[in-house]
Amino acid sequence: MLSSELVGLETSGVLSDSATAASLHTIPDTHSSSVAPGLNPGDFFNATDFAVSRHSRPGGGFSGFGGMLESDFRGASAADYGMGSALGMNSFQGAPSINSMSSGSYTTLTPLQSLPPINTVADKLRHDTNVSTGFSLMNSSNLAMNNYDKLGGMNMGMGVGVGGSMAGSMAGSMAANSMLNGYGHHQAMAGYGSPHHGTCSPSEPRYAASMNGYDQFTHNAQHMRGFAHHHPQRTGLTAPMVLNGLSGHPHHAPSPSIPPPGSRGGERGSVSSRDGGQAGEEINTKEIAARVTSELKRYSIPQAVFAQRVLCRSQGTLSDLLRNPKPWSKLKSGRETFRRMWKWLQEPEFQRMSALRLADQISPICHRGINLMTADTQIRSPFSKTSAIFARNPIHRCRPGLATVDSV
DNA sequence: TGGCAGTCAATAGA
DNA sequence: TCTATTGACTGCCA
Numbered sequence: 001m002l003s004s005e006l007v008g009l010e011t012s013g014v015l016s017d018s019a020t021a022a023s024l025h026t027i028p029d030t031h032s033s034s035v036a037p038g039l040n041p042g043d044f045f046n047a048t049d050f051a052v053s054r055h056s057r058p059g060g061g062f063s064g065f066g067g068m069l070e071s072d073f074r075g076a077s078a079a080d081y082g083m084g085s086a087l088g089m090n091s092f093q094g095a096p097s098i099n100s101m102s103s104g105s106y107t108t109l110t111p112l113q114s115l116p117p118i119n120t121v122a123d124k125l126r127h128d129t130n131v132s133t134g135f136s137l138m139n140s141s142n143l144a145m146n147n148y149d150k151l152g153g154m155n156m157g158m159g160v161g162v163g164g165s166m167a168g169s170m171a172g173s174m175a176a177n178s179m180l181n182g183y184g185h186h187q188a189m190a191g192y193g194s195p196h197h198g199t200c201s202p203s204e205p206r207y208a209a210s211m212n213g214y215d216q217f218t219h220n221a222q223h224m225r226g227f228a229h230h231h232p233q234r235t236g237l238t239a240p241m242v243l244n245g246l247s248g249h250p251h252h253a254p255s256p257s258i259p260p261p262g263s264r265g266g267e268r269g270s271v272s273s274r275d276g277g278q279a280g281e282e283i284n285t286k287e288i289a290a291r292v293t294s295e296l297k298r299y300s301i302p303q304a305v306f307a308q309r310v311l312c313r314s315q316g317t318l319s320d321l322l323r324n325p326k327p328w329s330k331l332k333s334g335r336e337t338f339r340r341m342w343k344w345l346q347e348p349e350f351q352r353m354s355a356l357r358l359a360d361q362i363s364p365i366c367h368r369g370i371n372l373m374t375a376d377t378q379i380r381s382p383f384s385k386t387s388a389i390f391a392r393n394p395i396h397r398c399r400p401g402l403a404t405v406d407s408v
Numbered sequence: 409t410g411g412c413a414g415t416c417a418a419t420a421g422a
Numbered sequence: 423t424c425t426a427t428t429g430a431c432t433g434c435c436a
Contacts, residue, residue, distance in 0.1 A: 302424060314416050319426055326413095333434085334414055 283338050285325035292341050293322050301356065309356045311340050 296306055307318035321337060328335065344352055 303426095304424080313414095315425075316417075316427075317415055319424095320415090323426075330413095332413060337414085 283328050283335070283342055285328050285331070285338050288338055288341050288345065289322045289325040291345055295345070295352070299353065305356060310344050311337055313337060 292306070295301070296303060302315075303318050303322075304315035307313045307315050311318060313321075317337075321334075325338070326334065328338070331338065344355065347355065
């Protein structure tokens with residue numbers, strides 16, 4: 001999914017759906033048994049090149065192998081709605097090319113055809129599939145994936161894994177949604193349209209738009225959370241995520257191991273600053289730093305990429321923060337950076353990785369509409385072999401003054 | 409105005 | 423290629 005597509009979705013008020021769909025870019029969980037053998041994160045991210053290569057084709061629309069992102073999108077939309085692929089197909093087949101790209105540069109955005117109203121889908125889900133358990137949802141997602149396979153021409157191993165892994169993505173997504181609900185609606189949602197995805201400005205309209213429809217996911221999300229709870233190995237959620245309550249029992253309150261900013265100390269699931277206040281919030285900066293360090297190593301994500309994409313900071317800053325985290329109480333504006341890390345950690349794995357990729361594509365938002373993207377940044381993955389590209393390209397920096405995030 | 413926090417860019421080192 | 427370090431800069435605040 002391209003940044004401009006997201007922008008279009010945002011402006012059309014469907015970001016809540018599409019963001020999730022976008023987040024369902026197929027991210028393999030290297031710890032999940034559902035990931036195709038031999039696939040590693042590097043492989044996956046390199047797959048981005050497939051996706052973007054489509055743009056070099058005239059009129060690259062929504063069909064064909066090269067449209068991996070579109071395929072992702074179809075599959076994701078279908079899965080995200082917790083239903084078979086037919087709807088996902090109808091949602092996007094024939095849609096105009098969202099992003100008029102030429103010669104490797106972005107041009108005028110055209111509105112993306114909206115997803116069908118989410119409530120209709122949710123209703124359809126409930127009535128047509130008689131969903132009552134996570135397994136039912138998973139079956140639906142399998143349908144979606146089957147079709148995804150045909151349409152995208154991609155092997156499941158491309159990232160989603162077979163069947164159950166997609167369900168895992170669903171579970172992760174929905175669990176995340178539930179988690180967000182649990183942590184406070186609009187502010188948590190801000191995280192979804194937040195610097196994780198490349199925007200460094202808290203004032204973007206996306207924040208409001210991104211809320212639409214999320215509550216309607218809750219019901220289904222709870223099913224998936226239940227599934228994830230009982231089948232974490234199939235959900236793609238890591239143990240910590242499960243422990244964090246992201247995939248806990250549907251009726252359990254979230255129980256994050258890392259106290260959410262906004263809760264006091266280890267106050268579980270409570271948000272004392274839900275309305276934006278920051279009184280009493282406290283993050284264990286050491287733990288955050290340790291976990292971020294661990295995740296970066298786990299996925300071989302360079303500090304520079306994470307710092308730039310997620311935190312809108314420089315590599316050196318991140319390195320310093322990770323190695324020498326100051327106590328929360330001694331931080332001032334620097335808390336913002338740790339909040340971002342925390343938010344990122346709270347997201348499901350696929351979402352975290354997607355954020356890293358999407359941020360790459362959306363990062364011009366950091367410049368408030370000025371598109372500084374080069375062809376390289378659009379067609380290259382920020383990982384592994386191509387990381388040098390990012391060193392060469394203009395840094396998608398956010399001025400620190402702009403780089404603030406709503407408190408959680 | 410000086411101190412401090414936060415950050416960056418450059419660079420050294422692994 | 424990636425990470426750690428460091429000098430310099432900026433903005434905030436007393």
